[in-house]
Amino acid sequence: MRDASHTRQKIHRAALDLFSSRGVAETSVRDLAQAAGIAEGTLYRHYASKDDLVADLFLSNYAAFAERLRTVRAVAGLRARLDAVAALVFGFHDADPTLFRFLLLVQHQALARGGDGDDNPVTVLRAMILEAQAAGEVTMTDPDLACALVLGLLLQPATALVYGRLSGPLLPLSSTVAAACWRTLNP
């Protein structure tokens, strides 16, 4: 047989590119097949449906990033952890901005359908803040608000980059943003 995984790779790339630039609903299976250089029917040899492709693309990458985020637990102390998290998020963005944009774009629809398990980056971040709070490293009382604010500081720069309101790689900004997170948690 031919190399199935190679075909899947081509589908992945085409899907990420088109989904993140046009949106999922605005991308047809025809567009997808053409961009990947395959026939429409071929896509259905690898995925049960268009929705299945979207879900697989989202959930696998979302869970993989949550896993990487969980490794930050090896770092000691909230301040250093925030540095590590910011560097991880921004490095992840810089390594594959298209993937990052896709995850941001699709989470609205995907999370509404109950993809809210433990392999969720937000859940990992929240757990980290709760742990720091228990250790007396966080002044802010509401952990949910704290989580939302840190998330805002981490994600909005990426969004600004999409709209052209910011330029260049994000990684150099990570220590600045990590500091802002720290001061937000500790007024």
Place this chain on the structure above:
Amino acid sequence: MRDASHTRQKIHRAALDLFSSRGVAETSVRDLAQAAGIAEGTLYRHYASKDDLVADLFLSNYAAFAERLRTVRAVAGLRARLDAVAALVFGFHDADPTLFRFLLLVQHQALARGGDGDDNPVTVLRAMILEAQAAGEVTMTDPDLACALVLGLLLQPATALVYGRLSGPLLPLSSTVAAACWRTLNP
């Protein structure tokens, strides 16, 4: 003739509800007409197309909010202005969460099509930060990063509310968030 503005109101409400809960592409004109209690053809007496409805709904509300945001210029000093901005944003959300969610949801597509004029809330915020920077009220050097971070602090709580990661009205949180914005701009 019958009351045309009343029909438009019904269309507006149905459109905001459906668009913000399901998404624009996932809402058909049939759904829209049924929810508004009108016939499909009626919608086209008031809007040239579905896209026209979306654009009108977005641009008018987006510009109106930018206008309200511009009134904050009457407040003196960055610290007080941040308080006013946070209260305005959170109050706007609490008054009509559905509208707020719609604006968040649609801006991705709408702003890509070049709806980036002066009547843009982000432009207003950026101008405010630039002005404060000139007055020596902001330590952070990059105005674009500063703008992105403040935007993140203001918008993410609303997003968290959509996902059920936060509850209750946002307005009571505005002074806390405004303080976080201030500390982010002035390390």
Place this chain on the structure above:
DNA sequence: CCTCCAAAAGTGAACGTTCACTCACATTCA
């Protein structure tokens, strides 16, 4: 005060297009 009318507003079946998906068949390779 009533009558009538043109224009505004409302209607929903029908239209052509596009969509996601299927299937009978071709190709490849272990």
Place this chain on the structure above:
DNA sequence: TGAATGTGAGTGAACGTTCACTTTTGGAGG
């Protein structure tokens, strides 16, 4: 050889939009 993979014309459903027609209305003319 047969199982895996690739193909693209074909399919029915759903979509946005149109249009011939009805209903409603404010105001002009008697």
